Amino acid sequence: MTGIAARHDNHAGIERRGLAELRGPLAFVEGVAGVAFHEFVDLEGSDGVTRPGRVLSTTERGAIVEVFGVTDGLQLGASSVRFHGRPMRFGVGPELLGRVFDGLGSPRDSLPPPACVERRTIGGSPINPCRRAYPRDFLETGVSAIDALNSIVLGQKIPIFTESGLAHDALAMQIIRQARAPSVEKFAVVFVALGLPRDVATRYLDDLQTSGSRGRLIAFLNLADDPTAERLITPRLALTAAEYLAFDAGYHVLVVLHDITNYGEALREISAARGEVPSRKGYPGYLYSDLASLFERAGRIAGRPGSITQIPIVTLPSGDLTHPIPDLTGYVTEGQIVLDREIARRGVYPPVAILSSLSRLMSDGIGEGRTRDDHPDVAKQLYAAVARVERARGLASIIGIDELTEIERTYLRFGESFERELLTQRGDESRTIGETLDRAWRVLHELPRAELTRVRDEILEKHYAP
Amino acid sequence: MSDPAARAGVITEISGWVVRARAEVPLALREVVLVGDERLIGEVIALNRGEVTIQVYEETEGVAPGHPLYATGEPLSLELGPGLLGGVFDGVQRPLRMLAEQEGDFIGRGSRLPALDREKLWDFKPAIEAGSDVEPGRVLGTVMETPALPHPIIVPEGVSGNVKWIAAAGPRRITDVIARLDDGRELTMLQKWRARVRRPVRERLVPDAPLITGQRVLDTFFPLARGGTAAMPGGFGTGKTVTQHQLCRWAEADVIIFVGCGERGNEITQLIDELPRLIDPRTKRLLAERSILIANTSNMPVSAREASLFTGVTIGEYYRDLGYDVLLLADSISRWAEALREISGRLGEMPAEEGYPPYLSSALAAFFERAGRVVTLSGGHGSLTVITAISPPAGDLTEPVTRHAARFVRTFWTLDRQLAAARVFPAVSTRASYSEVPPGVTNWWSSQVSPGWAAAREEAMTFLEEASRIEETARLVGADSLPERERFLLRLADTFQEGFLQQNAYDAVDACCTPARQMALLETFMRVRREGLEQIAKGTAASALPIDFAALQRMKTAKELP
Structure with missing residues (x-):
């Protein structure tokens, strides 16, 4: 990265009094040659205020400058432009x-x-x-x-x-x-x-x-x-x-x-x-x-x-x-x-x-050595379960909750507890990943074990207490 | 791109990647020129009397009117020869690993390194003797480019004659002379070829086999022919990249070329990290030994992104000409088309739809036509299969790039946002995808895997179609109100989605599925379907069927199939 800045220096500086055209944030300058692409520019307005700018395109006859400042109220003839011979730096x-x-x-x-x-x-x-x-x-x-x-x-x-x-x-x-x-x-x-x-x-x-x-x-x-x-x-x-x-x-x-x-x-x-x-x-x-x-x-x-x-x-x-x-x-x-x-x-x-x-x-x-060994399975299971919740909700809004199967109603309950226990938290509450995953397990307990098809058996043994 | 280049003119105008100059010597269209004191690489894209328009392949910040222009006298050419495999190149074939050693962590400007290592010694073994007559495509000798792949050294296009002298077996650099013809011409292992021109072949053939990808939904339902073309449109987050990486890992090709065309840097890095560690299941060799990465990420110069697709496809044709089955994956041609649009815009050309130039369609056609199965100049067989990702704005499949590409490809894999949101991967929509299965592909499955392939596929397609109709009904009336037959089919379709269509890229067994295994799984599902329907016809309730759906679903990850 170092070294690139210095290579682009072009000329010591060119000044030009008077603009050819002003259109919104763009200033067209004529009669300057050798201005480089993306060169850093100062535009001193007829109001005495200096605004920075950057060359957007350049030819042998002039350049188009993008002005970072208000151009309202400026006159063409009384404004002047100084080209710095290098790109903008910080x-x-x-x-x-x-x-x-x-x-x-x-x-x-x-x-x-x-x-x-x-x-x-x-x-x-x-x-x-x-x-x-x-x-x-x-x-x-x-x-x-x-x-x-x-x-x-x-x-x-x-x-x-x-x-x-x-x-x-x-x-x-x-x-x-x-x-x-x-x-x-x-x-x-x-x-x-x-x-x-x-x-x-x-x-x-x-x-x-x-x-x-x-x-x-x-x-x-x-x-x-x-x-x-x-x-x-x-x-x-x-x-x-x-x-x-x-x-x-x-x-x-x-x-x-x-x-x-x-x-x-x-x-x-x-x-x-x-x-x-x-x-x-x-x-x-x-x-x-x-x-x-x-x-x-x-x-x-x-x-x-x-x-x-x-x-x-x-x-x-x-x-x-x-x-x-x-x-x-x-x-x-x-x-x-x-x-x-x-x-x-x-x-x-x-x-x-x-x-x-x-x-x-x-x-x-995520996973062992990064967050916790059960994290990938928990995440996959939560995604799958939330997808089921969405389907059950959609169905319920058409045929009514009473017409849903038992398992669909279980998912609706899971959905509520998911939003309440896991998703919702105070703006000043910081949970460690361990706390978050423990909460996730409490929410997953709303579902029967047979539904947890995305979790490996050994992980279920450890975290899903009946 | 030989140096030193001669002064050829003076820069008159700079606007982004497009530079204009006044020529002092005659320049040719598509000639490579060097711009400014830093000698940035550019290509002449228009000539108008004394004025030259140049597309520059590097950042032009700091270039000013009055700066010099240099000519090279050569068109944009690629270096072809041993040393490409395992390499990482940018859109104009600059070797990114060597560039990193020379320049550091960031890509600077004006750096020019030959694509292929000039110092490396290859163990050359001649295949012919002095006195032989040779013509283009004839194998002069062989080097082991990697332990996975022998690299025949072939006579370049346009060269023929009698071999006066051929190098003896032994270590050679790619620029060392390995053969001399009677007319005095000297041949090396290094060839150059113009990126934008397709390489000649003796004959183009119709597809005779599928390119097996190991992905069930693709191979079974929407097969891609070896030498064929596929487009994979999908909005962001539909798993385009993961699917492409899966294809890169498991597709049955001898050489894999991955073109990261205007996509994310971290994704390319993931491939760079991973390829040297992944073992090819067929050859038990490292994948890196037979793959090439072209990386022109989204923040690298747009003009080089436009060139990257041609760089990839030309290297692909070269390995095809050596007699290999090559797979080119491009991610994505939407970014390539945008590069075309941006350059066209800077040239002030009249736009067609959505600002794209009117020649978008013909440019795409020219690209896709470079795929194919061929008889090479020397009479061998080779193929180049092309799979392109498309990133349609807003997932809209009626936008110009998707629409034009659909006209030129025979296989169309549509990725579906709903499936992806439900974490069903690969998120290939079975309703919106299609494949024009050529007879050669059907014959291959019938003779190599199972004579019942076409029938089983047909049956499964009908089943999926019926299941999706039932699902729509269920969404309106609830699954409980469905007749027994429909309830069973819906349940089985759910299981089929999890147990067949969905494939876990991170599971050791499931990541890649052989054709025989795909067929066995498919036949099991179809048998269960037929038996279940029979039982229901006899009056059994759907819930009382003696079917272990969980076991069906787990079958795909079982080491041994029942």
């Missing part, structure tokens, strides 16, 4: 911990900028697949719905799919507060607000700072009224910081990106301003690759101690799982945790929809 170092930055990486906590050990380009380079270490170390969130049934491992990327009004903020904060891994001491959290309303962002910061997590937290805040284009930069700054902490300083880093839907919309806005050919619902054809360039920065590297785990939060536009943003996110990430309004209406917190949720990396991260 200074990284141990002093980042405990700090709060704005969407462009300037301190937002009225403290001086932290000292940095190195300035790195923010785009990141792909990890060589031959050097990745396959993630298999369990990350305990203390939340039963996740730990038992959608276990997360260090280095995984798994989004929370939610809808407006559901308890995703409470759940995300609970995960941030409680997340731990056995024998891991250096743990850090990077919180990235993307177009988040001010009060929500403040709630996160207050919660995290009062709960004693402050020393291990870095926050990057692009708020709802901050410039849209800035949203494309914020997660890249944050991930550059996370990569430093994980792969240089040896931290296990949990990155929460909230909300990817806002990010996708920012991408669409810029794409439309450039006049690009859209694919689905007006989103650019490169939405998948662009999201991948963020999410694939999660992972572990062989021979390095740390890891980056990502939990992006995606608000489903009108609850639609097939919308391009959740759809393409689901294709890049390693599973998804789906929150469901109907479950929430029954008063269940966290309202995790077990059957539509999935952790792809779970099977290698």
Whole structure:
């Protein structure tokens, strides 16, 4: 990674007074030559305010610049552009911990900028697949719905799919507060607000700072009224910081990106301003690759101690799982945790929809020596049983409970006790994986032994007392 | 891609992966050029008078107008020869393991390493003597590429003559001359071939056998012919990747090529970790000794992702030409099509549906047509079977990539979200999948496994169809209101799903199921069905039938079948 930054330096700096065209977040500059692709730019507006920007395309005659700031009120002739001759960089170092930055990486906590050990380009380079270490170390969130049934491992990327009004903020904060891994001491959290309303962002910061997590937290805040284009930069700054902490300083880093839907919309806005050919619902054809360039920065590297785990939060536009943003996110990430309004209406917190949720990396991260020997069987059995509950519920709503067979009614009872005893927990309640699995067994006792076909006999002997 | 390259022009415009330049010397369409001071690899994709349009296979950050352009005089070619097996390459065949040694944990830019190791010595054994006449495809000698696979060294396309000299048995590098012809031409073990051009064969044949995958639902119900093509569409979370990895492990092919085309890095890493440890059940050798990974993950350059499919298929054709049965798995062609769309968009081409270029369909056709069973130039037999995953947006099977692919493949395995949510894997929908079973495949099953194969399959298909109708009724009226016959069939269908269709990838016995075993299981289920129906016709209640459903369900994991 080191060394890449220096190679791109191009020229000492070019200044140009006057713009040819302004269209939303895009500025067209003519009469400059030799400007490099993705070069870092300062645009000094006719109002005297300087906004950063980045070159989106460049020719011998001029360049198109994406401006991270408000362009309203600017005049063409009185504005000027300075090209820096290098791509955008962010200074990284141990002093980042405990700090709060704005969407462009300037301190937002009225403290001086932290000292940095190195300035790195923010785009990141792909990890060589031959050097990745396959993630298999369990990350305990203390939340039963996740730990038992959608276990997360260090280095995984798994989004929370939610809808407006559901308890995703409470759940995300609970995960941030409680997340731990056995024998891991250096743990850090990077919180990235993307177009988040001010009060929500403040709630996160207050919660995290009062709960004693402050020393291990870095926050990057692009708020709802901050410039849209800035949203494309914020997660890249944050991930550059996370990569430093994980792969240089040896931290296990949990990155929460909230909300990817806002990010996708920012991408669409810029794409439309450039006049690009859209694919689905007006989103650019490169939405998948662009999201991948963020999410694939999660992972572990062989021979390095740390890891980056990502939990992006995606608000489903009108609850639609097939919308391009959740759809393409689901294709890049390693599973998804789906929150469901109907479950929430029954008063269940966290309202995790077990059957539509999935952790792809779970099977290698649980079981003997990782969580507990009975964990894989318990999880499989719970999935199968919950699927039966769903079927029985569907049937009951058509023909009535009285018409159900005895075993179907047993499953309905199991379903209630599953939601009450295992799924439901307080927002400040942290359960160890042992406690979670013990609860799971208490719930499974609602079913006759003959129904537990997914559990091996030796495990049943140990845990299923008649 | 020989060095040093000559200066050929000056860069005039950069927009992502697409770069334009003013040519100072004549350049050819599809010629490889090097862009900027870092000499990033690119390919000429359009020529317009003095202006060249280039697709760059690396990140272009930092490239500026005025930077130099270099010509190589060669088209994008792949290196073919011993040393491919066990390798991990990116979309333009850069060796990722060696790259990691040179560059470290992250993939940098401008690194160019030959795909094949130049220093490694191979134990060459000549197969002909001086004085022999040779033509393309003729075997000059053999090296053991891995303990699992001998690698015949063949005369490249376009070369024939009389061998004046052939190397004696002994260790040779791939660039060492192993034969000299009467016209002075020198042959080595290393060949080059243009990725986008299909390799010639003597004759294309119709399929004569299935490619056994060890997966019951696929082999029994939706068989894929050796040399055939299959598409596997499935939304996210439907188990596409696990199913592909299963095929990679168990399919009966001599050489496996897995193209990770715009997919997750961790999944490729899982394969890289696992292949050197997995034992091939047939040869008892390591799977890594006969597999090749092409890894262009979702965050690696999009243009190289577009090339990765052709890199994979060309290597596949090469091993086919050596006389092997090759299986190419591509995950997924949706990401490949998106790469095509992105490049097309940057070129400002007029889009067709959903922004895809109008040539999407012909590009897919050209790719799938490279599969087949053939007589090679030297008269041997080889095959290339292609299985592609499709990631349809929103699981919508009417979207352009799925729709076009369906026209070119003969086997269509639809993965179903409902099945996946109920953790039924492989989540292959028996209603939405199909296979045009060629007569050669039916004949193979009848002669090699059981003469009753076609009838048993037919019976099972009818049974599944009836069971799914009954299930719909049961959903409306409750299972208790069904007649005895229907209750029995529903119960048996449940058991069949768990005991036959569903297959546990993590169970030592169940992960791979031989054709004989598949047939035995199928026949048992069909016998139980017939006997049960007879009993019910005689007045027995469904619940009183003397059938041990639990035992039926467990049969698939039993070491010995009853």
